[in-house]
Amino acid sequence: MPDRHIRNIVIVGGGTAGWMAASALSKVLGPQCAIQLVESEAIGTIGVGEATVPHLKLFNQVLEIDEIEFVKQTQGTFKLGIEFVDWGRLGDRYIHGFGSIGHDYGLLPFHQYWLKMFRAGRAADIGAYSLNTAAAARGKFMVSASDVPPNSPLANIAYAYHFDAGRYAVFLRRYAEARGVRRIEGRVAEVALRGEDGFIDAVKLDRGERLTGDLFIDCSGFRGLLIEEALHTGYEDWSHWLPCDRAIAVACENAGPPTPFTRSTARAAGWQWRIPLQHRCGNGYVYSSAHLSEDEALQTLLANLDGRPLGDPRKLEFTTGMRKKFWNKNCVALGLASGFMEPLESTSIYLIQSGIARLLNLMPDRDFSPVLIDRYNTQAAFEFERIRDFLILHYHATERRDTAFWRHCSSMSLPEPLVETIRLFKDSGRFFRNAEEMFALTSWVQVMLGQHIVPHQYHPAVDLVPDRDVAGLLDSVRSVIATCVEAMPMHAQFIARHCAA
Numbered sequence: 001m002p003d004r005h006i007r008n009i010v011i012v013g014g015g016t017a018g019w020m021a022a023s024a025l026s027k028v029l030g031p032q033c034a035i036q037l038v039e040s041e042a043i044g045t046i047g048v049g050e051a052t053v054p055h056l057k058l059f060n061q062v063l064e065i066d067e068i069e070f071v072k073q074t075q076g077t078f079k080l081g082i083e084f085v086d087w088g089r090l091g092d093r094y095i096h097g098f099g100s101i102g103h104d105y106g107l108l109p110f111h112q113y114w115l116k117m118f119r120a121g122r123a124a125d126i127g128a129y130s131l132n133t134a135a136a137a138r139g140k141f142m143v144s145a146s147d148v149p150p151n152s153p154l155a156n157i158a159y160a161y162h163f164d165a166g167r168y169a170v171f172l173r174r175y176a177e178a179r180g181v182r183r184i185e186g187r188v189a190e191v192a193l194r195g196e197d198g199f200i201d202a203v204k205l206d207r208g209e210r211l212t213g214d215l216f217i218d219c220s221g222f223r224g225l226l227i228e229e230a231l232h233t234g235y236e237d238w239s240h241w242l243p244c245d246r247a248i249a250v251a252c253e254n255a256g257p258p259t260p261f262t263r264s265t266a267r268a269a270g271w272q273w274r275i276p277l278q279h280r281c282g283n284g285y286v287y288s289s290a291h292l293s294e295d296e297a298l299q300t301l302l303a304n305l306d307g308r309p310l311g312d313p314r315k316l317e318f319t320t321g322m323r324k325k326f327w328n329k330n331c332v333a334l335g336l337a338s339g340f341m342e343p344l345e346s347t348s349i350y351l352i353q354s355g356i357a358r359l360l361n362l363m364p365d366r367d368f369s370p371v372l373i374d375r376y377n378t379q380a381a382f383e384f385e386r387i388r389d390f391l392i393l394h395y396h397a398t399e400r401r402d403t404a405f406w407r408h409c410s411s412m413s414l415p416e417p418l419v420e421t422i423r424l425f426k427d428s429g430r431f432f433r434n435a436e437e438m439f440a441l442t443s444w445v446q447v448m449l450g451q452h453i454v455p456h457q458y459h460p461a462v463d464l465v466p467d468r469d470v471a472g473l474l475d476s477v478r479s480v481i482a483t484c485v486e487a488m489p490m491h492a493q494f495i496a497r498h499c500a501a
């Protein structure tokens, strides 16, 4: 039998996507494949991307990366969720906390019991029943404890990281190079296609070197050097649903201890992020250029920093959407080359991770079975679309009418699956997580409630439980969570004790 295994992988791009791919592929396929990564220091990386979701912990675990070392090296902090300010109404504030809310009781999720009591004025805000939200509000953090009963909320704390994206790429580069990945400095000047089937044969560098491969991974950023410029795959534009198309980013000095959450504040024509790291705080205004000038965006950003700005603001342009195919012929696009959705729920790095996992799962041989490629593309598109809908929800579920931007968002038409999700929840608090969609029930529930979508009814089976018992359930959850939060250290103390850079 001739050898049909993939033996040579060429990765174009050395941003977060390129080095995550190089690290994971070298760890998993190491001895079977030669992996080369070409990047250009002159072109540089996007350099933002500082907030993540809890899934990254799993990526690090697969790579056997030591968590403490990782946090130290990247000036990292911990993230229990995202605080949304001024989204539903001016003056609003709610937290989308990771992890569970209360605990399921019988066949029903906790929020169904909460709904009944809340409608009767007998329950606190839903956040009081989430360890993450209650701890984030108090600035507290710890990783899961091993010396508590397994059913304690402290035994299983869901958290993510904030980190310096530049340092993360350096960290992963060291990891990948130590596992045999060959890094090549240079600019790809040309992509050579095979005459017979249009597959990529090689990339040619400006210095003349020619890199051939069986499989090419396009991590070249927004332009999609291979997937778009060479293979003309096409792009699905979602600007009519997610109208922000610009960002201005600037770091500033920390003005206090780092909060264990990302903050997202809705502004006149978009929103501003605040991501505290150990050595500085990352900030950016994501806005719609149809509704706001660059000068106005910059002024708003600079007027709303915790401390003195560090360095010059960076301006970025993007078009929200996804490639029509993520995997085309022998090229898989990851990161910004595959599509982009604004960082409102910190999903881009997660999408890189899930693309890598999907590729490893569907790893082809040199025949590139269309069955594998089709499955990859269907799953990736589904994942992108459901995240897109979750982001649109944030913009659409608002009572704000104070600017043209918010009037547009509140009145725009929605993708049909999102219409259905909102209708079902409004009816009686029901939610179904479809197939492999990323965000779970608790995420959708917190954002819908946080932005004033309150169900008209609750599940009829809630009435099978006497009110006294439902009230008892809520009281006990709330008091257990309050006791746990009391016992947790402050986030800054936790970092100082375990992982100060």
Ligand SMILES: Cc1cc2nc3c(=O)[nH]c(=O)nc-3n(C[C@H](O)[C@H](O)[C@H](O)COP(=O)(O)OP(=O)(O)OC[C@H]3O[C@@H](n4cnc5c(N)ncnc54)[C@H](O)[C@@H]3O)c2cc1C
Pocket: 012, 013, 014, 015, 016, 017, 018, 038, 039, 040, 041, 043, 044, 045, 046, 047, 048, 049, 050, 051, 052, 165, 186, 187, 188, 189, 219, 220, 221, 222, 225, 247, 249, 284, 316, 318, 334, 335, 336, 337, 343, 346, 347, 348, 349, 350
């Ligand atoms: C405003 C903004 C905020 C964001 N915030 C977050 C966040 O909080 N959380 C999150 O998860 N994600 C966030 N992201 C997304 C995140 O930044 C990216 O997903 C991530 O950095 C991956 O980028 P990349 O590696 O795909 O592309 P890039 O960083 O652009 O890297 C592209 C690479 O390709 C190389 N390259 C390009 N052309 C050539 C060529 N011709 N020859 C050789 N090399 C070439 C470049 O040198 C570079 O190494 C944000 C993005 C933006 C725009």
